[in-house]
Amino acid sequence: MKILSIETSCDDTGISIMEVHPAHSDGARESATNASFKVLANNVSSQISIHIPHGGVFPALAKREHIKNLPIILEKTLKEAELEKEKNPIDLITVTCGPGLEPTLWTGITFAQELSKQWKVPIMSVNHMEGHIFSVFIKDKKKFEIPEIKYPILSLLVSGGHTELVLIKKWMDYKIIGETLDDAVGEAFDKVARMLGLPYPGGPQISKLAEKEREHLKEVENFLGPRFPGSLSQPDHKKSSTSSHAKISLPRPMLHSKNFDFSFSGLKTAVLYLIRDINLIKKLDQKTKAQIALEFENAAIECLVHKTAKAIEKYKIKTLIVAGGVSANKHLKNEIKKITTAKAGQAGSKIKLLFPPKELTGDNSLMIGVAGYLNYIKNKKKVPEMDSVKAVGNLRL
Numbered sequence: 001m002k003i004l005s006i007e008t009s010c011d012d013t014g015i016s017i018m019e020v021h022p023a024h025s026d027g028a029r030e031s032a033t034n035a036s037f038k039v040l041a042n043n044v045s046s047q048i049s050i051h052i053p054h055g056g057v058f059p060a061l062a063k064r065e066h067i068k069n070l071p072i073i074l075e076k077t078l079k080e081a082e083l084e085k086e087k088n089p090i091d092l093i094t095v096t097c098g099p100g101l102e103p104t105l106w107t108g109i110t111f112a113q114e115l116s117k118q119w120k121v122p123i124m125s126v127n128h129m130e131g132h133i134f135s136v137f138i139k140d141k142k143k144f145e146i147p148e149i150k151y152p153i154l155s156l157l158v159s160g161g162h163t164e165l166v167l168i169k170k171w172m173d174y175k176i177i178g179e180t181l182d183d184a185v186g187e188a189f190d191k192v193a194r195m196l197g198l199p200y201p202g203g204p205q206i207s208k209l210a211e212k213e214r215e216h217l218k219e220v221e222n223f224l225g226p227r228f229p230g231s232l233s234q235p236d237h238k239k240s241s242t243s244s245h246a247k248i249s250l251p252r253p254m255l256h257s258k259n260f261d262f263s264f265s266g267l268k269t270a271v272l273y274l275i276r277d278i279n280l281i282k283k284l285d286q287k288t289k290a291q292i293a294l295e296f297e298n299a300a301i302e303c304l305v306h307k308t309a310k311a312i313e314k315y316k317i318k319t320l321i322v323a324g325g326v327s328a329n330k331h332l333k334n335e336i337k338k339i340t341t342a343k344a345g346q347a348g349s350k351i352k353l354l355f356p357p358k359e360l361t362g363d364n365s366l367m368i369g370v371a372g373y374l375n376y377i378k379n380k381k382k383v384p385e386m387d388s389v390k391a392v393g394n395l396r397l
């Protein structure tokens with residue numbers, strides 16, 4: 001069967017077509033995991049350039065762009081999949097219904113409903129965060145299957161709107177065991193970037209700046225030896241605060257709280273005050289910006305990694321999935337790998353670590369197609385009434 005998928009939850013307009021060959025018996029977990037997926041076409045149109053002047057996503061503008069882009073991208077996608085001349089090219093439509101910006105979600109849903117009427121095919125609505133979880137199995141431009149997965153699974157979902165730890169004890173059964181109490185980590189990256197005068201979306205910009213500074217400190221350490229004050233070999237942030245780079249030290253909110261929740265709003269405000277104080281004595285130069293970016297990234301990632309490691313211990317996790325836009329962050333990847341490498345040495349503690357391919361860390365419709373198809377099979381091909389599909393901005397897993 002051919003699946004057309006639509007993603008419009010924020011500022012990326014995504015449409016893709018996949019061909020799915022189901023396994024022999026439908027309805028069970030095994031049939032879904034044995035299914036073979038082939039990407040026929042995948043397009044994402046980013047609206048970044050439109051939102052840059054606003055320093056973030058402006059919902060009304062995003063909606064207008066989705067409405068303009070959807071028919072153009074559909075035509076392109078059908079052409080690339082060589083289906084443009086078919087009368088009934090598609091067997092199932094999957095569309096994101098939340099969480100996200102309601103006005104933009106509605107554009108995707110309305111578009112899906114129109115196509116559904118035209119082609120007389122069912123619509124499956126999909127939770128965007130479930131899509132991010134399944135993004136780790138996708139191979140763009142290739143055939144792929146969902147492999148056998150060892151349980152329990154822990155998923156760290158990190159994006160512009162979400163920061164959550166999800167426990168998965170059985171197939172497609174999700175329990176949020178921890179989440180941010182205020183800002184999402186990607187949102188904090190974006191806001192701090194804005195304070196530093198970096199363009200939207202700030203995550204990759206902060207990361208680039210931080211990475212350069214980290215490299216620089218490593219070079220200094222190699223040259224002067226690990227005892228150089230402020231070197232990277234300082235075991236924790238408290239020590240680095242007494243170093244020559246001491247001026248810049250940021251808090252790690254909720255690092256030692258007993259639960260698995262996060263908080264990034266205090267960290268963001270700490271950066272705001274830090275910049276204000278620096279501005280009182282000197283101009284915020286490029287070097288100081290890089291030091292702030294590095295310390296902010298270290299603090300934010302330390303919070304994510306610490307709670308993830310704690311959850312791995314408590315729930316005896318066998319598979320760790322890290323997904324969402326922030327999973328593209330190099331420092332997060334490296335720090336997460338350190339946890340799983342340490343566990344690999346302990347008998348019976350080996351953890352399979354899964355990240356999405358770099359090009360699918362951000363929002364895309366392929367992940368919506370996979371999650372939609374798997375739900376379609378799980379629900380024994382029962383789909384919601386077409387007119388009942390609606391946008392739910394704060395939809396939970």
Ligand code: KG4
Pocket residue numbers: 010158159160161162185186187189190201202203204207324325326327328329330361362363
């Ligand atoms: O999943 P996503 O594309 O959209 C949402 O569902 O929100 O995530 C976007 C978020 C943005 O906040 C962006 O700044 C952040 O992911 N991001 C990063 C990096 N790449 C994207 N944050 C930190 N480091 C990165 N390399």
Ligand code: ZN
Pocket residue numbers: 128132159160324325362363
């Ligand atoms: Zn997302």
